[in-house]
Amino acid sequence: MWKTIVRRFLIMIPQLFVLSVIIFVLAKFMPGDPFTGLISPQTDPARIAELTEKAGLNDPWHIQYMRWIGNAFQGDLGLSYTYKRDVADLIGERALNTFWLSLLSVFILYLIAIPLGILAGRYQNSRLDKTIVLYSFVTYAIPTFVLGLIFLFLFGYKLEWFPTSGSVDIKYEAGTLRYYWDKFYHILLPSFTYAVLGTTGIIQYLRSEIIDAKTMDYVRTARSKGIPMRKVYSKHIFRNSLLPIAAFLGFTITGLLGGSIFVETIFGYPGMGQLFVSSISSRDYSVITALVMLFGFLALLGSLLSDIIMSIVDPRIRIE
Amino acid sequence: MKGNELLKINNLHTGFRIKDTFYDAVDGVSLSVKKNEILAIVGESGCGKSTLATSIIGLYDHNKTRVQGEIVFDNKNLAALSEEEMNDIRGFQISMIFQDPLSALNPLMRIGEQIEEGLIYHTKLDKSKRDSRVLELLQQVGIRNPERVARQFPHQLSGGMRQRVIIAIAIACKPQIIIADEPTTALDVTIQAQILDLLIELQAETEAGIILITHDLGVVAEVADRVAVMYAGQIIEEAAVEELFANPKHPYTRSLFNSIPQMNSQSDRLNVIEGIVPSLMNLPRSGCRFSSRIPWIPGEAHEENPALHEISPGHFVRCTCWKEFHFKTDKGGGTHELYANK
Numbered sequence: 001m002w003k004t005i006v007r008r009f010l011i012m013i014p015q016l017f018v019l020s021v022i023i024f025v026l027a028k029f030m031p032g033d034p035f036t037g038l039i040s041p042q043t044d045p046a047r048i049a050e051l052t053e054k055a056g057l058n059d060p061w062h063i064q065y066m067r068w069i070g071n072a073f074q075g076d077l078g079l080s081y082t083y084k085r086d087v088a089d090l091i092g093e094r095a096l097n098t099f100w101l102s103l104l105s106v107f108i109l110y111l112i113a114i115p116l117g118i119l120a121g122r123y124q125n126s127r128l129d130k131t132i133v134l135y136s137f138v139t140y141a142i143p144t145f146v147l148g149l150i151f152l153f154l155f156g157y158k159l160e161w162f163p164t165s166g167s168v169d170i171k172y173e174a175g176t177l178r179y180y181w182d183k184f185y186h187i188l189l190p191s192f193t194y195a196v197l198g199t200t201g202i203i204q205y206l207r208s209e210i211i212d213a214k215t216m217d218y219v220r221t222a223r224s225k226g227i228p229m230r231k232v233y234s235k236h237i238f239r240n241s242l243l244p245i246a247a248f249l250g251f252t253i254t255g256l257l258g259g260s261i262f263v264e265t266i267f268g269y270p271g272m273g274q275l276f277v278s279s280i281s282s283r284d285y286s287v288i289t290a291l292v293m294l295f296g297f298l299a300l301l302g303s304l305l306s307d308i309i310m311s312i313v314d315p316r317i318r319i320e
Numbered sequence: 321m322k323g324n325e326l327l328k329i330n331n332l333h334t335g336f337r338i339k340d341t342f343y344d345a346v347d348g349v350s351l352s353v354k355k356n357e358i359l360a361i362v363g364e365s366g367c368g369k370s371t372l373a374t375s376i377i378g379l380y381d382h383n384k385t386r387v388q389g390e391i392v393f394d395n396k397n398l399a400a401l402s403e404e405e406m407n408d409i410r411g412f413q414i415s416m417i418f419q420d421p422l423s424a425l426n427p428l429m430r431i432g433e434q435i436e437e438g439l440i441y442h443t444k445l446d447k448s449k450r451d452s453r454v455l456e457l458l459q460q461v462g463i464r465n466p467e468r469v470a471r472q473f474p475h476q477l478s479g480g481m482r483q484r485v486i487i488a489i490a491i492a493c494k495p496q497i498i499i500a501d502e503p504t505t506a507l508d509v510t511i512q513a514q515i516l517d518l519l520i521e522l523q524a525e526t527e528a529g530i531i532l533i534t535h536d537l538g539v540v541a542e543v544a545d546r547v548a549v550m551y552a553g554q555i556i557e558e559a560a561v562e563e564l565f566a567n568p569k570h571p572y573t574r575s576l577f578n579s580i581p582q583m584n585s586q587s588d589r590l591n592v593i594e595g596i597v598p599s600l601m602n603l604p605r606s607g608c609r610f611s612s613r614i615p616w617i618p619g620e621a622h623e624e625n626p627a628l629h630e631i632s633p634g635h636f637v638r639c640t641c642w643k644e645f646h647f648k649t650d651k652g653g654g655t656h657e658l659y660a661n662k
């Protein structure tokens with residue numbers, strides 16, 4: 001198993017290399033440059049040319065690429081033009097914020113979706129099932145930003161139950177219990193928004209898995225033993241139906257690490273999604289390229305993680 | 321020797337709902353199974369054998385299936401029991417062996433655990449006694465290293481081994497009746513013989529009554545005591561195995577025999593009645609169900625709704641004019657020729 005994992009990581013290297021070239025080139029071809037809009041229009045064009053030259057932006061792209069990748073290997077992802085900060089530090093801080101937000105989102109997501117999916121599948125075509133299916137279609141139809149804004153307005157501004165932006169109140173000192181509680185408090189509403197909207201897929205998937213499983217031969221065998229129906233469900237039907245959901249977990253986790261652009265933007269939460277959007281609009285190449293590389297890596301990691309989870313929960317799958 | 325009747329089925333009708341109508345796949349079947357007896361049910365695919373089996377053990381979808389008639393076992397009418405009441409009988413007094421061992425076991429559960437499940441609910445054995453019972457059962461079905469197999473998952477076993485496991489599950493609580501629905505159909509020929517031998521061996525030990533469903537007359541000849549031939553949801557002939565093989569009377573039974581290619585046959589033509597079992601919605605609901613496949617027998621030749629006639633003790637035929645015709649390969653006989661017009 002460890003061998004496979006190492007091998008899978010090694011395979012990622014050429015994949016990431018190709019990705020890095022593509023991203024780098026694409027970023028270079030994006031219209032505009034980082035100085036536009038940052039420097040006052042009165043600035044002498046000669047001065048701009050000088051700055052551009054100094055930043056190495058006039059070199060051929062492959063030279064720039066080599067320089068960038070060389071630095072990247074030394075942990076230097078360059079400087080963010082807009083934030084005037086080290087990209088690695090900037091992303092590190094955002095990634096941590098997004099990580100907590102994602103973790104809670106996934107937790108709430110599964111907490112809602114799994115019981116609902118199970119109930120809908122088990123009591124297929126009942127009134128309960130129809131209600132759940134209706135719920136899942138309604139949430140599916142609502143765009144993220146609409147629900148986000150409704151929650152923000154209702155629970156944030158009207159009822160004032162939750163903070164409306166940020167990741168923590170500056171009045172708390174880092175490291176104290178209050179500080180962590182406040183962080184948690186800040187991500188609760190965004191996570192909930194995200195979770196509510198993400199439930200549809202899992203509910204529908206789980207429901208149909210359960211409905212399929214009911215007709216399986218092994219379920220008939222289980223019933224032929226004369227064991228109570230609730231045992232047939234818990235030990236045979238649910239176990240097998242949850243399998244693909246477990247496999248999906250790897251992707252879900254790494255997918256969420258990319259951050260939800262809408263949720264983070266609406267709730268003014270300083271995470272990766274928000275950073276990504278703002279860096280694109282300000283042509284902050286070093287941030288964009290680093291982020292896309294990271295997202296690519298996460299996607300590859302997600303598939304590996306899914307395979308590992310599968311090999312743990314499904315005895316038929318062994319990665320050797 | 322053969323004991324008393326364990327199970328008696330009276331005029332059973334099992335219908336499936338398609339849109340808003342129920343169509344009977346089992347259409348008035350009466351049967352009985354005795355202790356220590358192997359009753360074979362034969363017939364082409366689609367004639368209602370599996371439906372009959374699942375009706376007895378109650379493994380059908382209650383929303384889409386209608387079961388009428390009596391299935392008397394242990395002074396109870398199984399057809400009228402609730403799901404919970406059936407659970408006390410299923411796997412305990414009546415159990416079932418399925419056709420496809422590859423899909424009949426839960427892929428995520430260890431073999432031992434799957435065999436143990438029934439014991440938890442039907443016996444008072446504690447965990448350690450159950451574990452040793454599981455090993456004993458695995459041994460009984462001819463698995464040589466039971467400790468190891470008990471810890472394995474289904475995908476680690478061959479088809480034949482898995483069918484042995486299914487059999488172990490079925491006999492775990494020493495049932496009085498075992499229904500085996502095509503238990504060897506999905507297996508290799510050599511494995512088939514082993515599984516049949518095992519069934520016979522187990523029956524000798526347990527004295528259970530076995531209902532063996534098959535479409536393989538070779539299997540029937542080898543193991544059965546009595547045979548019921550089904551066609552389109554009805555039993556069209558029933559007799560002791562020797563009698564049926566020596567004196568098959570119903571044209572359908574005879575066509576089944578004739579459709580077995582015989583090595584020593586002088587004739588190089590197969591005598592097959594052409595056609596297939598009609599689909600459920602298109603089954604004839606009156607008259608002889610088989611008449612559409614022998615249209616050259618004139619309508620007035622037979623009873624309107626042929627009943628089962630006892631033509632000799634214990635030999636029943638649902639056809640009135642079997643005396644009237646013969647197969648091409650027969651010597652002499654009736655006035656109509658019965659064979660495929662090829």
Ligand SMILES: Nc1ncnc2c1ncn2[C@@H]1O[C@H](COP(=O)(O)OP(=O)(O)O)[C@@H](O)[C@H]1O
Pocket residue numbers: 336337345363364365366367368369370371372598599600
């Ligand atoms: N659950 C079901 N719903 C509808 N029709 C069914 C169902 N199960 C079986 N049938 C139909 O009933 C008839 C008998 O099927 P079955 O009992 O499986 O036959 P056999 O086991 O002899 O091959 C077939 O026409 C089949 O299509």
Ligand code: SF4
Pocket residue numbers: 571572608609610611612614617621622623626638639640641642
């Ligand atoms: S009753 Fe008539 S139609 Fe039916 S099997 Fe006998 S001969 Fe054929």
Ligand SMILES: [Mg+2]
Pocket residue numbers: 366369370371501502
């Ligand atoms: Mg069948």
